[in-house]
Amino acid sequence: MVADRDHRNKPRLAVIGTGIAGLSAAYLLKDKYRVTVFESQARAGMGAHSVDYVSNGITRRIDIPLRIFCHGYYDNLLALYQHIGVEILTSDHAGVFSDEAGRIILHYGNSDWGPGRFPRPKGRSWTSPVAWTIGLQSRRFFARARRDIARTDLAQLSFGEYLDQSGAGRLFVDHVLLPMMSVTCTCDYQAVRDYPADLMLEYLTCGVHEIGIMSAAKGVDDIVPRMLTDVELRTNSPVASIEPAKAQLRLVTGAGEDQCFDQVVVAAQAHQAAAMLSGFDDRRALLNRIPFEKSTMSVHTDPDILPAPADGLSPVSYHVPQGSSRAEVSVNLTKAIPRLSGQETVFQTWNPMRRIAPNRELARVDFTRPTVTRDSRKAVLALREQQTRAGNRLWLCGSYMAEKIPLLEAAVDSSVTVARQLGATIPWSGSITAAD
Structure with missing residues (x-):
């Protein structure tokens, strides 16, 4: 009962999008916040396009697109997978x-x-x-x-x-x-x-x-559930708008429902995030510079x-x-x-x-x-600076927000940055061993 009461008393946080950026942000923030995850598709995004392949009496899920990675560049991704127990195998490419x-x-x-x-x-x-x-x-x-x-x-x-x-x-x-x-x-x-x-x-x-290249041994269907523990997942819930509401932010879904949250993490792509924002003209203009x-x-x-x-x-x-x-x-x-x-x-x-x-x-x-250009890089720098301002409640998270090529590592890197700014502890902080 005490644990339930403590959970209800946590500040409310929404995560929009269930790519690897949204999933990792939700996972890192769930101990400090009461997290609700919004996904427009019928299932969590990393596996939204996966298909079943049946042959020789065997059924396997195929991820679309492939999620591959390597040591040396994907330190946060590999540390996250190691922390949540994802089995990794070498792939021949x-x-x-x-x-x-x-x-x-x-x-x-x-x-x-x-x-x-x-x-x-x-x-x-x-x-x-x-x-x-x-x-x-x-x-x-x-x-x-x-x-x-x-x-x-x-x-x-x-x-x-x-x-x-x-x-x-x-x-x-x-x-x-x-x-x-x-x-x-x-x-x-x-x-x-x-x-x-x-x-x-x-x-x-x-x-x-x-x-060499690696991949998750069991694909994204093994990854997604591990990162959605202790959070509320709302599928088939596209977010139509995000707008200020006194000391909170109001989310309005495509179905017309609205809820208020203390913090909102937008883990959608830049052009999708821009379309959701109402009353954030400066951020919309910067997001529209991301190609x-x-x-x-x-x-x-x-x-x-x-x-x-x-x-x-x-x-x-x-x-x-x-x-x-x-x-x-x-x-x-x-x-x-x-x-x-x-x-x-x-x-x-x-x-x-x-x-x-x-x-x-x-x-x-x-x-x-x-993708990244020299101009989009300047826009992202301005977006990141806005997130350091006192009283900020709107957080942009995604592969385009990191100082890297927009790949899986950049997405997790961006979620780690946001989670730190929101006071969360990064389990592998200071001790990344996945690249050793």
Whole structure:
């Protein structure tokens, strides 16, 4: 009874959105606040687009899009997963790159060596002059990037300007680097080039190519319930507006219901957050400076979009047509994700350009992701400064609010910052061991 009374006496806090930013914010704040989580979809957001895949008598959930990460860059994410007991497995994301005619430009696999792994040529790439040229240009690029990361002028350069100034090899940049970073950031090549150079180099030099990729062993369906304990979850509850109400904030849902809260954490994307705010004109203007790009993801069983012969290919296939603004990237999930082994081959394709047989497609999902420019970075800095003002009750949280590429780590990083500002204790603070 005392515990129930203490819980009712806690200040009320709303979290809007159940991506990883909203989930981690709710988890970190639930001991200090009475937390209500609002989600517009029928289920919590990280798994909102997941699909069941049934083959060989086995049913497995497939996350759309994939959630992958690595040591060296995802310290807060890995510490959070470690703290809540999420099992982590290594994934193989070695790649093959082909042109518009399906001809293989570069094909590599990963070999474990000591604590890390290194790429090695596969198939005809052993004897291909183009593949070896790309390999040499790659080595030169990363050697220079590791030296240049200490430069103090990188924040004033776009990544495209850095590439042009550095003399990076065009074969490597056009056929490998831009396609890889476009799928990582889920944007087109120009948006990759528009990123501030320091953010891009921080990611590229973190060790991801040597240490390797990981994923949650059981997918997001194992993660979401762990972070929603002791909070109230309201699904099918889109928030229409957030407005001041004396010493609180009023939330009005799409159904016309309204509630007042002592604090509100908006963990939606920037353009969605801007549409909710009423009476916060300065923040809306800043949020509208955050760019975003739309993407499409398909889950299917059609192998015809892969280079021939498909047998023996590395798990990730990059289709890189000349003159295109993006690559088409297909992941053989059965090879890359251990929990899907034993099932018939299934793929996840980002930015599908070629026709996927309709009877082979399990799901097609459209989504948006923020990107970063030098101007958006200034807007985010102003937003963060507003959250340090005395009496602030409106908190913006999401991957766009961190000084990182907008990936899973940036989202958790932003929730950690907000939770600290709201007086919460971060369980792993000062003792992140996940990257050791």
